[in-house]
Amino acid sequence: MVKAGKRSGGRPRAGEERLSREAILTAALRIVDDEGIDALTMRRLAGTLGVNPMSLYHHLPNKAAVLAGLAELVFASLEFPDPGDAVSWQEQLKDAARAYRNALRAHPNLALQILSDTSAVSAVVVVTVEPFYRALDRGGLPARQIVEAVNTLVDFIHGFLLGEVAVRAETFDLAPDLLSRVAELPEGKAPTLVRVVSELGADGLAYDFDSGFESALAIFTAGIAAGTTNAVRSTGTVSAATSVDIANQTDPSANPA
Amino acid sequence: MVKAGKRSGGRPRAGEERLSREAILTAALRIVDDEGIDALTMRRLAGTLGVNPMSLYHHLPNKAAVLAGLAELVFASLEFPDPGDAVSWQEQLKDAARAYRNALRAHPNLALQILSDTSAVSAVVVVTVEPFYRALDRGGLPARQIVEAVNTLVDFIHGFLLGEVAVRAETFDLAPDLLSRVAELPEGKAPTLVRVVSELGADGLAYDFDSGFESALAIFTAGIAAGTTNAVRSTGTVSAATSVDIANQTDPSANPA
DNA sequence: CATCCTTTCCATACGCTGTATGGTTATGTA
DNA sequence: TACATAACCATACAGCGTATGGAAAGGATG
Numbered sequence: 001m002v003k004a005g006k007r008s009g010g011r012p013r014a015g016e017e018r019l020s021r022e023a024i025l026t027a028a029l030r031i032v033d034d035e036g037i038d039a040l041t042m043r044r045l046a047g048t049l050g051v052n053p054m055s056l057y058h059h060l061p062n063k064a065a066v067l068a069g070l071a072e073l074v075f076a077s078l079e080f081p082d083p084g085d086a087v088s089w090q091e092q093l094k095d096a097a098r099a100y101r102n103a104l105r106a107h108p109n110l111a112l113q114i115l116s117d118t119s120a121v122s123a124v125v126v127v128t129v130e131p132f133y134r135a136l137d138r139g140g141l142p143a144r145q146i147v148e149a150v151n152t153l154v155d156f157i158h159g160f161l162l163g164e165v166a167v168r169a170e171t172f173d174l175a176p177d178l179l180s181r182v183a184e185l186p187e188g189k190a191p192t193l194v195r196v197v198s199e200l201g202a203d204g205l206a207y208d209f210d211s212g213f214e215s216a217l218a219i220f221t222a223g224i225a226a227g228t229t230n231a232v233r234s235t236g237t238v239s240a241a242t243s244v245d246i247a248n249q250t251d252p253s254a255n256p257a
Numbered sequence: 258m259v260k261a262g263k264r265s266g267g268r269p270r271a272g273e274e275r276l277s278r279e280a281i282l283t284a285a286l287r288i289v290d291d292e293g294i295d296a297l298t299m300r301r302l303a304g305t306l307g308v309n310p311m312s313l314y315h316h317l318p319n320k321a322a323v324l325a326g327l328a329e330l331v332f333a334s335l336e337f338p339d340p341g342d343a344v345s346w347q348e349q350l351k352d353a354a355r356a357y358r359n360a361l362r363a364h365p366n367l368a369l370q371i372l373s374d375t376s377a378v379s380a381v382v383v384v385t386v387e388p389f390y391r392a393l394d395r396g397g398l399p400a401r402q403i404v405e406a407v408n409t410l411v412d413f414i415h416g417f418l419l420g421e422v423a424v425r426a427e428t429f430d431l432a433p434d435l436l437s438r439v440a441e442l443p444e445g446k447a448p449t450l451v452r453v454v455s456e457l458g459a460d461g462l463a464y465d466f467d468s469g470f471e472s473a474l475a476i477f478t479a480g481i482a483a484g485t486t487n488a489v490r491s492t493g494t495v496s497a498a499t500s501v502d503i504a505n506q507t508d509p510s511a512n513p514a
Numbered sequence: 515c516a517t518c519c520t521t522t523c524c525a526t527a528c529g530c531t532g533t534a535t536g537g538t539t540a541t542g543t544a
Numbered sequence: 545t546a547c548a549t550a551a552c553c554a555t556a557c558a559g560c561g562t563a564t565g566g567a568a569a570g571g572a573t574g
Contacts, residue, residue, distance in 0.1 A: 028301035032495040046432035059432065063315075068359070068402040085291040086288075098282065115419055116369055116373065116419075116423075117423075125470055126435055126438060126450075129450075130447035130449060130450050131449045132446075133447070133453055134449045134451040137449045137452075137453070142455045143452075143457050143461070146453055146456060147453065147457065147462075148469065148472040148473070148476075149472075149476060151469055151472075151473070151474035152413065152472065153415035153418070153422060154416070155410065155417040155473070156412055156413040156416055157414035157416065158285055158415075158416035158419050159411070159413055159416030159417070159419065160412040160416070160419070162372055162373075162416065162419070163412060163415070164413050166373075166374075170458065178383055181383060189385035190390070191387075192387060192391045192394045193387050193390045193427070194381075195333055195394075196390055196394070196400045196403055196404065197401075200400050200401060200404065204400070204401065205404075208283070212405065212408055212409075214292070215405040215408075215409065216408070216409040216412070217404070218484060219405075219406065219409055219480035219481055219484060220476065220479040220480055221480070222479070222484055223475075223476035223477055223478070223479040223480025223481070223483065224476055224480070225483070225488075226479035226480065226483055227475060227476060227479055
């Protein structure tokens with residue numbers, strides 16, 4: 001179909017290959033960072049590389065592979081701080097969580113894609129979270145509890161990021177929206193919510209993701225410490241002691257499936 | 258453009274309107290439940306209703322509105338169990354969490370869409386989680402801590418569901434995959450992970466979402482209880498007491514932003 | 515009764531998507 | 545020199561969301 005006289009087509013001259021998996025993924029990441037995930041189309045991507053859309057398919061099998069490659073890039077950028085045996089295991093765990101959050105936050109337009117692809121990405125996560133395991137191991141938790149605690153913490157971070165990247169501003173302007181919504185509630189519908197909101201007021205409700213994240217980490221470390229009290233106590237690392245009882249004190253009917 | 262003789266077109270006879278917002282959303286939910294979110298197209302949706310695709314746009318402005326409507330349906334189906342003052346606030350909180358998880362799990366093909374739409378849905382969540390507030394209020398937490406704890410718990414549930422709906426089976430067959438992946442790790446890359454995995458073995462690694470969820474709830478209630486010990490102690494509800502110190506004992510450098 | 519407005523539905527078409535197919539050409543290897 | 549392979553391009557197709565505008569049935573109004 002193609003006329004013989006055309007210039008286009010054919011393999012490029014030696015040493016000037018325009019495409020490679022890396023080059024494509026780098027360009028894709030740039031598009032996503034600059035213009036959002038919806039701006040990433042195969043035509044657009046090929047365009048910024050000065051290439052025909054179909055050429056991309058010689059380096060990546062399809063668009064899903066491009067997105068998976070981007071997720072891979074982000075996880076590769078994950079760098080945990082040096083453990084530093086000087087700090088407590090709690091602080092070590094928190095640092096790991098902060099690093100994990102920051103890595104995914106670095107490309108907010110990509111975060112949703114990464115989190116959605118969990119089944120593919122969970123494989124990567126599994127071998128990425130050694131620092132979490134190390135911190136909890138130092139904390140003296142038995143293997144089973146380490147796994148449970150890491151899963152819980154990672155799931156939380158994913159959920160937190162879901163909310164964080166969904167809003168544009170760093171400080172979500174939740175307060176006015178929430179106040180008006182609460183004001184519209186049918187009388188007596190959600191009394192506790194109403195009381196809490198009015199007690200805090202607009203200022204108290206101003207939400208800051210950073211402090212929200214830190215509050216959550218505090219709950220986690222306390223909860224994990226409480227659960228492991230017995231194990232830790234037997235090693236002598238922690239002397240004070242009945243937090244697990246506090247948690248379960250009025251809760252005799254816990255029903256793990 | 259249309260020939261005069263054609264039968265098609267025109268308003269239907271009285272009393273036999275084929276379309277309505279509810280009818281459309283019901284059909285859409287059925288498609289998503291049966292065939293997945295990708296099967297939901299405006300043409301397909303119109304097809305199952307025996308109607309021209311463009312007719313849908315008289316009842317819903319665009320496809321995004323259809324998806325938002327589905328999210329709305331799911332949240333409307335959220336039913337929390339009767340608080341029941343007999344159980345502890347911890348169990349009350351857990352029950353609320355279980356109900357929330359179950360509501361979103363009921364339509365797994367839709368969960369990702371709902372969770373992705375957080376900015377739109379968070380508004381709904383805010384007024385949906387009264388039971389969470391009530392439980393924590395009964396636990397004696399001050400307003401600020403109630404908000405932080407609820408945010409943390411809801412974020413966790415979202416992240417948990419992200420993982421849960423991403424895999425088909427109820428029991429994720431993580432073990433063999435994880436084992437082979439760990440076996441491929443460079444020597445000494447993730448020693449703690451390797452040790453934990455080998456300690457648990459394939460049987461110990463078999464992951465069950467239900468028990469994973471319960472483990473997480475235990476960590477949460479313990480962590481929240483620890484954080485509120487002082488407040489609760491002043492009311493005399495809880496007598497034993499130094500868990501907050503345990504959590505922070507070797508952690509003097511907590512740095513909330 | 516006739517007229518007009520509004521609502522509901524339909525037909526067509528546009529620009530966009532991912533990608534299947536198959537052609538063209540420069541290169542490494544025999 | 546011959547050939548297989550790899551890298552690139554042109555075309556085309558089916559599908560998407562939806563803009564535009566026409567047709568027909570009521571309800572309201574004279």
